[in-house]
Amino acid sequence: MIMSQEPQTALLLAAASGERRAQLALYELCYPVLISAARRYYHNTDEQMTVINNAFIKVILNLESYEKGRFFSWVKRIISNEIIDEYRRNKRYNELYRFDAPVEERSTPDYQIDQIFSQEQLQRMLLSLSEPARLVFNLFAIEGFSHKEIAQMLGVTEETSKWHTKMARKKLRELIVQSHEQTSQRSVG
Amino acid sequence: MNKQVKDPLDKLFESLNDVAYEGPSTQFVQDLESRLDLLAKKSKKPFVFWLFSISATILFGASLYALLNLEAKQHQLRSTAKQELKSAKAVSLQSSTITSSSSKSAVLPSLQLANELSNKLLSSSSKTEFPVLLQGASSSAFTSISIPFSPNLIKDNDSLSSPLLVGALVPQQAVQNTVEKQKDSVFSAPSLPLQPSNTKVRFSQQIGLQFGVSGIYSSFDVPTNNPLLTEAQLKQFRTERELGERQTSSWDFNLRYGLAIGNWHLQTGLHYFEWGEQLQYEVISVLGVNRYRYVNLPMLIGHSFELGKVQLIPYAGLSLGKCISAQGTYIQPQLNGVNLVNAKQLAGSFIAQIELQYQLNSQLSVTCFPVYRRTIGALIDNGMVINKYQSLGLLTGFIYKF
Numbered sequence: 001m002i003m004s005q006e007p008q009t010a011l012l013l014a015a016a017s018g019e020r021r022a023q024l025a026l027y028e029l030c031y032p033v034l035i036s037a038a039r040r041y042y043h044n045t046d047e048q049m050t051v052i053n054n055a056f057i058k059v060i061l062n063l064e065s066y067e068k069g070r071f072f073s074w075v076k077r078i079i080s081n082e083i084i085d086e087y088r089r090n091k092r093y094n095e096l097y098r099f100d101a102p103v104e105e106r107s108t109p110d111y112q113i114d115q116i117f118s119q120e121q122l123q124r125m126l127l128s129l130s131e132p133a134r135l136v137f138n139l140f141a142i143e144g145f146s147h148k149e150i151a152q153m154l155g156v157t158e159e160t161s162k163w164h165t166k167m168a169r170k171k172l173r174e175l176i177v178q179s180h181e182q183t184s185q186r187s188v189g
Numbered sequence: 190m191n192k193q194v195k196d197p198l199d200k201l202f203e204s205l206n207d208v209a210y211e212g213p214s215t216q217f218v219q220d221l222e223s224r225l226d227l228l229a230k231k232s233k234k235p236f237v238f239w240l241f242s243i244s245a246t247i248l249f250g251a252s253l254y255a256l257l258n259l260e261a262k263q264h265q266l267r268s269t270a271k272q273e274l275k276s277a278k279a280v281s282l283q284s285s286t287i288t289s290s291s292s293k294s295a296v297l298p299s300l301q302l303a304n305e306l307s308n309k310l311l312s313s314s315s316k317t318e319f320p321v322l323l324q325g326a327s328s329s330a331f332t333s334i335s336i337p338f339s340p341n342l343i344k345d346n347d348s349l350s351s352p353l354l355v356g357a358l359v360p361q362q363a364v365q366n367t368v369e370k371q372k373d374s375v376f377s378a379p380s381l382p383l384q385p386s387n388t389k390v391r392f393s394q395q396i397g398l399q400f401g402v403s404g405i406y407s408s409f410d411v412p413t414n415n416p417l418l419t420e421a422q423l424k425q426f427r428t429e430r431e432l433g434e435r436q437t438s439s440w441d442f443n444l445r446y447g448l449a450i451g452n453w454h455l456q457t458g459l460h461y462f463e464w465g466e467q468l469q470y471e472v473i474s475v476l477g478v479n480r481y482r483y484v485n486l487p488m489l490i491g492h493s494f495e496l497g498k499v500q501l502i503p504y505a506g507l508s509l510g511k512c513i514s515a516q517g518t519y520i521q522p523q524l525n526g527v528n529l530v531n532a533k534q535l536a537g538s539f540i541a542q543i544e545l546q547y548q549l550n551s552q553l554s555v556t557c558f559p560v561y562r563r564t565i566g567a568l569i570d571n572g573m574v575i576n577k578y579q580s581l582g583l584l585t586g587f588i589y590k591f
Contacts, residue, residue, distance in 0.1 A: 031213045046525040053221045054474035141199035
């Protein structure tokens with residue numbers, strides 16, 4: 001479900017002026033967008049809370065500069081940037097450069113992809129990726145940024161971004177196959 | 190954004206971008222509220238800002254009024270003195286004919302007037318015009334010589350109880366010699382304080398108002414071991430605090446009462462100042478300022494050194510402060526949130542200051558001084574956050590002596 005309804009201008013103005021009730025009401029509205037993004041990147045609740053609340057503070061601080069339009073897309077962009085900043089701050093940045101081996105792309109039979117996965121299963125698979133691979137895959141496959149944009153955001157080359165995407169896909173395919181095999185075994189049993 | 194043909198795997202995971210409605214947990218809301226509190230605290234103008242502005246306005250108005258009033262009084266005294274001098278001149282001119290024709294020393298007819306005038310001059314100004322009667326061979330002239338007045342003039346020569354009499358009683362050559370001699374001695378004498386010196390121990394009281402700004406420097410300790418945290422975590426905690434906490438400034442406001450016994454000065458009153466620091470933790474994106482506000486009761490002792498109109502008084506002492514704003518926020522040792530702390534309700538500080546006082550008149554002085562303060566012991570100590578503070582400031586204000 002995509003949030004299409006814009007918050008009322010009065011609510012935004014009140015939140016920007018520092019009215020606490022308005023800020024909390026706006027937080028309630030933004031929370032689903034924020035938590036959905038945070039869950040794709042972080043396992044633990046404390047990390048999710050830190051990044052969500054950091055992003056929301058930035059939303060409040062920048063409300064005056066927000067021009068009417070797609071509010072929730074703007075919020076999504078803020079949390080994506082916050083996640084990238086958080087990644088940088090936690091000094092995991094160097095891991096982005098740790099790649100050497102060429103990645104062999106293996107095609108996965110369609111029937112395995114067509115298998116229905118719940119959001120929790122998909123999230124679990126995503127979170128089992130290495131941090132850089134998860135970050136790049138999230139930005140590329142889920143949030144829809146191009147490799148060029150990701151390269152600019154992370155300060156790496158496009159090749160690096162592509163390499164991490166391939167690594168992520170490889171690992172995810174393995175997990176899907178693994179999951180398929182487990183399901184088959186259960187049905188045989 | 191990405192316009193390429195999507196891999197089927199990417200499409201599968203794209204569904205994670207969909208948003209389902211859900212509300213935040215209490216833990217999330219509490220954490221957000223503490224951050225919003227910090228944000229609000231940072232943007233709000235502190236109470237002391239208003240206190241300072243109002244007091245400064247009142248003080249400025251009162252000082253201006255006092256100075257203008259003083260100026261008007263001095264002007265009035267000067268014009269009265271001038272008028273009386275004119276009358277004295279007239280009297281002297283009338284008597285000059287008598288002086289030239291009769292004996293070499295003649296007494297002015299208006300001795301009483303001269304004495305009165307002399308007394309007024311004594312009390313009104315440190316520099317005045319002494320009329321001197323210069324007797325020429327052919328005519329008598331009455332000139333004025335501007336001489337800074339000093340009580341030494343009177344002390345040195347008891348017979349010259351009034352400067353006017355210098356001209357009135359002594360013949361021309363003697364007058365000129367005496368005037369030259371006294372001019373030399375007066376001009377070469379060091380300027381004296383307004384209040385006449387005396388051998389008794391001086392005792393005076395003073396009240397004053399000062400305000401200024403201080404820079405606050407905080408230092409903290411991190412426990413070397415903690416059962417709940419590893420050594421690496423403690424090290425990281427220290428690093429994040431070092432990087433994230435910076436000095437801030439404080440408005441200072443002193444209402445003081447002083448007692449001067451000879452050259453020794455005792456000072457007490459009410460001092461307002463703050464301790465604290467700025468926060469900007471990169472790890473958790475927390476911005477803000479911790480301010481611990483204290484109203485202090487100081488006890489200072491000082492010794493004055495007089496340098497003309499300027500007094501230099503080094504003070505040192507202690508103060509006991511009552512906290513009026515104790516809550517602060519710091520990063521948690523786990524680096525994943527903020528930790529609320531409270532400063533001590535009663536805190537002791539060491540104070541040292543070197544005060545410069547410039548006397549505007551016998552009662553009003555303007556003062557300016559650097560001040561150094563240091564907390565005695567830790568102001569905050571909850572086991573994990575152990576903070577001590579120092580500050581260096583510059584204050585200025587007025588002192589009224591009585």
